[in-house]
Amino acid sequence: MTAAVATRQESGIRRFRNRWNGLSRPQQWAGVIPIVVLIYFIPVINPPFLTTEPNTNFPIAMFHGATYALVAVGLNVVVGQAGLLDLGYIGFYAVGAYVAALFTSPTSILWKVPYLGVLPLAMLITMVAGVLLGSPTLRLRGDYLAIVTLGFGEIVRLLATVIPALQGQTGFSGIGAPPGNYANGKPIFAVTNGTPWYWLICTIIIAVLLLVGNLERSRVGRAWIAIREDEDAAEIMGVPTYKFKLWAFAIGAAIGGLSGALFAGQNSHIDNQTMDVPTSALFVAAVVLGGSGNKVGVMIGGFLISYIPDRFTNLASWKYLIFGIILIVLMIFRPQGLLGARQRLLAHGRNAYQRLVGKPEQLSSDSSLAPEKDAV
Amino acid sequence: MSQPTEPVEGGIVAEVAAMTADQRAEHAEAVAEVVAADREVAVNYGDTLLEMRDVTMRFGGLVALDSVSFEIKRGEILGLIGPNGAGKTTCFNAMTGVYRPTSGQVLLEGQRLGKRKKHQITQLGIARTFQNIRLFGEMTALENVVVGTDARHKTSVVGALIRSPRHQREEREAVDRASALLEFVGIADRAADKARNLPYGYQRRLEIARALATEPKLLCLDEPAAGFNPTEKEELMGLIRKIRDDGYTVLLIEHDMRLVMGVTDRIVVLEFGKKIADGLPAQIRENPAVIAAYLGVPDDGAA
Secondary structure, eight states, rough: HHHHHHHHHHHHHHHHHHHHHEEEEEEEHHHHHHHHHHHHHHHHHTTTTTTTTTTHHHHHHHHHHHHHHHHHHHHHHHIEEEEEOOEEEEEEEHHHHHHHHHOOOOSSOOOOOHHHHHHHHHHHHHHHHHHHHHHTTTTTTHHHHHHHHHHHHHHHHHHHHHHHGGHHHHHOOOOOOOBOOOOTSOOSOOOOOHHHHHHHHHHHHHHHHHHHHHHHHHHHHHHHHHHHHHHHHHHTTTTOHHHHHHHHHHHHHHHHHHHHHHHHHHHOOBGGGGGGGHHHHHHHHHHHHOOOHHHHHHHHHHHHHHHHHHHHHHGGHHHHHHHHHHHHHHHHHHHTTTSSSOOOTTTTTHHHHHHHHHHHHHOOOOOOOOTTOOOO | OOOOOOOOSSSHHHHHHOOOHHHHHHHHHHHHHTTTTSSOOOOOOSEHHHHEEEEEETTTTTTEEEEEEEEEEOOOEEEEEOOOSSSSHHHHHHHHHHHHOOOOEEEEEEOOOTTTOOOHHHHHEEEESSSSSSOTTSHHHHHHHHHHHGGOOOOOHHHHHTOOOHHHHHHHHHHHHHHHHHHHHHHGTTSSSSSGGGGHHHHHHHHHHHHTTTOOSEEEEEEEETTTTHHHHHHHHHHHHHHHHHEEEEEOSOOOOOHHHHHEEEEEEETTTTEEEEEEEEHHHHHHHHHHHHOOOOOOGGG
């Protein structure tokens, strides 16, 4: 790609953004809703070039893609917003999946909870796990934090192997699902029926995005970005950094646990093989690929990381090599990821900007978390 | 390759420019009202706001501050000067909790700072700017200032999650106050730019606005004029006076003697970690110890 092409593309994106930002809220909704509807109906439409069949059932592939997108949204809170490199995010995903299994699988020794009740329970327990991991380790910074979290991911997998009640490689089968049957008596949320699961997770993603968006446009989101940008300066400006880093960990963990519980429900079976460190690296790759700090970007990244091996099955065994090369190329040409970091941190920003500079939005620019080449 | 300034059609700057003189004065009054709401309230000018009591700061064998004592009085601009390496910034860091004094005490309104954390000291009422600018680069100018206002906010994470009424109120007030502060320091026309894309002079002013947003009792400016040309320095002096006149107390570290002499009410001079003088600008100018510290003592001076 030549520099000229890159520049033209860049300015095209910028022009689109500026036009988009100039629109009023209802106009923006009018643009988003058809896209959301389209996303909901993709598994039903099963478009010829996008389909993953005959190798993988297309609705299930879409469900897996959506699971990764949800994971990426959660990890983005930790990595993209608060700037805390968490390499062991799979640990929270695993905790969520095991909570779902332990409370619903007939082979588990625990008492049973309905599947829909297990989702908030999984979030709560992973949140506690996040606080337990975070409270000693968040005093560390940068690489040291990354190493400790990497250890955490591995510890969870090893615990699943060595604790008898967690049933190691045998794992759990018959994990619960939401209730409901078709007229012919078959369950709606069956293992082989991906579409309802996909709709469930899409709805959950929308709810999570709205809630995370609320946090972003509050002192919480501003504290996270301030910590990412300059932790010491944030502390001196009155941000209780430790407290908000812990919150980032807890909220990120809860979303990871939720996706784990959803995955366990659809798959109906989990064991300690699903929770390896390479998958954890894939989660981080999804965030970096899509654009750390950009919610839409990380969802695209998460979806692609899951979808590409499903779509091109003959390449699946090469996926780590391929993603590795893609990441290297991306880091050279577009270090901020597919979509650069972007956040709105004010609940009432539009009016203020309109009054101060005559435009309802912040000026878009070559947003990037890359090393500041053009810094003064 | 910083972002070129896009032509601004609307916006507050154009609006103010189009006003009559009376309207402009009224507008400035309204801005000042938001920036320093209690500026008309009688403050006890002249009583002690901050006290450094025998503060010693040791790093290994190096004594950066050697039992330094001075007071900052409410409503004044105190200059803290001294040759390079005299301990000015160390003094700042001891006040703002970045360092903990090896011995001695820092007291704000008679209250010991003791083992308080940095963000707690900010909430007590000490705010600062940085010698080497440390803004949140990926945030807009307005967002940077709102982070400062957050030091006074009480919304919990759950409150923000469900957009509680208190959260809504705090957000609205924060944006209003931050907008007024940007106007106050004179950079409202670039409110929507990312901090890292702002020109240097704007970044320095944005640091001041962000520090003022925390509603400090004491504002500490660490070389705010570094890298400024004479015109910009003149404007900055005006701004610092305006801040003082609005009821804030200012501590100023500065190298530029003309600026220090022109704007401060009182000056403390440090040399090699010791206080060598403390007085009015005119007294400091005549003080032989200060002159010696700055110009050096001629070798044959004793002869």
